[in-house]
Amino acid sequence: MKIFPTSYGLGLLKDGxxxxxxxxxxxxxxxxxFQTKNKVVFWxxxxxxxxxxxxxxxxxxxxxxxxxxxxxxxxxxxxxxxKSFLCFALSIVFAAALSAIMLGxxxxxxxxxxxxxxxxxxxxxxxxxxxxxxxxxLMIFSLRFVPQICxxxxxxxxxxxTFCALEEKNKKKEFKNPNFLNFLIFVSILDxxxxxxxxxxxxFVLKFCFHLAIFVLCISVGxxxxxxxENFAKFLTWMTSFLVFAKPTRTHYETANVAFDEMKMLNKGxxxxxxxxxxxxxxxxxNVKAKLSSAGVTDKSDADWLIATILGKTRGEMRLVSxxxxxxxxxIMKATERRANGESLDNIxxxxxxxxxxxxxxxxxxxxxxxxxxxxxxxxxxxKNYKKCTILDVGTGSGAIAxxxxxxxxxxxxxxxxxxxxxAVAENNAKKNDVKIEFLHSNLFDGLKRKRKFDIxxxxxxxxxxxxxxxxxxxxxxxxxxxALNGGEDGLDFYRNIILQATNRLNSKGQIFFEVGxxxxxxxxxxxxxxxxxxxxxxxxxxxxxxxxxxRIR
Numbered sequence: 001m002k003i004f005p006t007s008y009g010l011g012l013l014k015d016g017x018x019x020x021x022x023x024x025x026x027x028x029x030x031x032x033x034f035q036t037k038n039k040v041v042f043w044x045x046x047x048x049x050x051x052x053x054x055x056x057x058x059x060x061x062x063x064x065x066x067x068x069x070x071x072x073x074x075x076x077x078x079x080x081x082x083k084s085f086l087c088f089a090l091s092i093v094f095a096a097a098l099s100a101i102m103l104g105x106x107x108x109x110x111x112x113x114x115x116x117x118x119x120x121x122x123x124x125x126x127x128x129x130x131x132x133x134x135x136x137x138l139m140i141f142s143l144r145f146v147p148q149i150c151x152x153x154x155x156x157x158x159x160x161x162t163f164c165a166l167e168e169k170n171k172k173k174e175f176k177n178p179n180f181l182n183f184l185i186f187v188s189i190l191d192x193x194x195x196x197x198x199x200x201x202x203x204f205v206l207k208f209c210f211h212l213a214i215f216v217l218c219i220s221v222g223x224x225x226x227x228x229x230e231n232f233a234k235f236l237t238w239m240t241s242f243l244v245f246a247k248p249t250r251t252h253y254e255t256a257n258v259a260f261d262e263m264k265m266l267n268k269g270x271x272x273x274x275x276x277x278x279x280x281x282x283x284x285x286x287n288v289k290a291k292l293s294s295a296g297v298t299d300k301s302d303a304d305w306l307i308a309t310i311l312g313k314t315r316g317e318m319r320l321v322s323x324x325x326x327x328x329x330x331x332i333m334k335a336t337e338r339r340a341n342g343e344s345l346d347n348i349x350x351x352x353x354x355x356x357x358x359x360x361x362x363x364x365x366x367x368x369x370x371x372x373x374x375x376x377x378x379x380x381x382x383x384k385n386y387k388k389c390t391i392l393d394v395g396t397g398s399g400a401i402a403x404x405x406x407x408x409x410x411x412x413x414x415x416x417x418x419x420x421x422x423x424a425v426a427e428n429n430a431k432k433n434d435v436k437i438e439f440l441h442s443n444l445f446d447g448l449k450r451k452r453k454f455d456i457x458x459x460x461x462x463x464x465x466x467x468x469x470x471x472x473x474x475x476x477x478x479x480x481x482x483x484a485l486n487g488g489e490d491g492l493d494f495y496r497n498i499i500l501q502a503t504n505r506l507n508s509k510g511q512i513f514f515e516v517g518x519x520x521x522x523x524x525x526x527x528x529x530x531x532x533x534x535x536x537x538x539x540x541x542x543x544x545x546x547x548x549x550x551x552r553i554r
Contacts, residue, residue, distance in 0.1 A: 001263065002053070003179040004064045005156035007148040008072040008254050011064035012263045019266070020064065021259035021282075022072040023251055029287070030071050031280040033262050035271045050223025051216065054187070057180045129193050136189065145247045153246035155256065156181045160237040161248075161258040166264075178226040182236045186226060191218040197202055250290070258286045271322040277321035288336050295340035302345060306335050309349055316399065355404035359429045365422045368400035371541040372460055375515045375548050376404045378539065381460050382511055383409045384453040384548075390418070392505070394444060394459040397438070399426025401458060406435040414454070416442035444494075445501045453507045461494035463517040492523055499527050506553045513550045521546035 004011040007021030018036040077510035263283040308318040346352040346367040354368040383389040389411035393402040396415035533551030541547035
């Protein structure tokens with residue numbers, strides 16, 4: 001991948017695909033992607049590819065610059081500050097003229113003043129090289145006074161950091177950089193250092209040819225060096241941005257992320273984004289992630305699920321969408337605003353997915369969590385040890401546990417809950433998922449016939465200590481019912497009551513399965529042991545927390 005930072009954004013070039021990402025005058029991100037007409041011939045030929053990158057890169061850089069300018073200003077081109085643009089163009093011409101004096105005449109003059117014509121030639125050439133490097137650094141430092149050049153270095157730094165982040169995620173390293181601006185800077189430094197150390201004293205024509213040959217050699221070698229020594233490119237980016245005082249803002253990083261995300265998905269089959277009247281998916285995705293991140297929503301899957309749900313696609317299908325309609329964009333941003341304000345995705349959309357099934361949820365029931373799927377797996381596996389297995393789900397809530405079990409085994413499932421509102425939600429979910437379950441209104445076992453027993457009892461009871469509820473995340477505290485959270489003073493009240501009564505509700509060799517809160521497994525194991533249970537086991541969740549405790553009645 002080739003990176004071309006400009007004063008308005010950046011361009012990417014890879015495998016004949018071109019991506020432009022800019023920030024317009026209103027601060028909104030814009031994107032364009034298309035098949036490039038530039039033909040590449042020597043990318044796979046060492047040393048020759050460096051020459052092609054240099055000469056084609058210059059052409060592409062100016063093309064990219066004007067394309068980014070066109071994309072940034074659009075219909076507002078007549079409002080463009082031509083004075084600033086003229087200043088930018090003149091600064092390049094002035095810099096070229098000044099470079100000839102500052103990097104040619106002045107260092108040589110200083111070198112000969114310190115070490116005269118009769119002195120050591122190698123030492124004099126070395127001093128001239130040192131002076132040239134020092135003057136070059138000072139010249140870069142002076143660029144901080146040209147706003148548009150500072151912007152180019154900001155986008156350069158943001159692009160390099162984003163590229164490095166992609167490299168860390170992508171162990172195969174299919175992205176190959178060099179950054180064109182870094183390449184130009186490195187070739188310039190390498191060229192005048194080599195020429196100075198050589199100290200050629202030919203006539204004008206021969207000296208010009210010699211310098212040209214050295215420059216061509218530096219282009220070829222410099223390109224290969226940057227491909228091999230990745231950390232040096234990072235150092236160049238940091239050094240130039242530091243000297244120019246061009247620290248990128250969040251907008252620069254977001255603009256770079258849009259470009260890289262678009263290029264990544266183009267390589268996976270996404271269509272090109274060439275219609276500026278539509279909202280680019282890459283821009284929408286970046287806006288959603290930025291909004292959620294600024295609100296402290298750190299779950300990376302939230303942005304994917306939010307967008308995919310509104311577009312009516314899976315997360316995999318969603319990433320191949322090139323653009324969205326204005327209405328879809330407005331719906332996505334409204335939902336993003338609600339999520340940023342602390343409302344859960346489940347309550348925003350009114351449903352969630354659990355164990356491959358869809359469940360309606362609301363503020364009357366607890367939204368099932370991913371780790372609860374481990375509890376379901378354990379019960380399904382245990383049910384195979386019983387003939388005509390009977391299972392009781394205590395405190396069913398949305399019915400997620402009972403329905404997932406009934407859908408995946410042949411057991412007869414009964415589900416109880418003290419909340420009639422929760423039972424109504426659970427019954428509706430069972431109907432939508434086409435499973436038959438016996439739902440009963442009951443406070444634990446009180447609503448069951450006295451002699452009724454089961455092979456398996458499963459429960460995910462409330463286990464948050466009363467004093468800890470006020471400290472819960474706003475999303476949980478305000479969107480989930482307190483009845484489904486409050487587990488008493490130590491969070492273990494329901495475990496005590498269920499275990500005490502379960503001994504009379506389990507058949508011979510019957511089993512009990514609990515989901516427990518962090519740090520509660522040891523206490524629940526002791527309760528089971530003290531009340532006649534054996535073969536007590538604990539299973540950890542995806543975060544290595546002891547989450548599931550089970551036992552068999554003695």
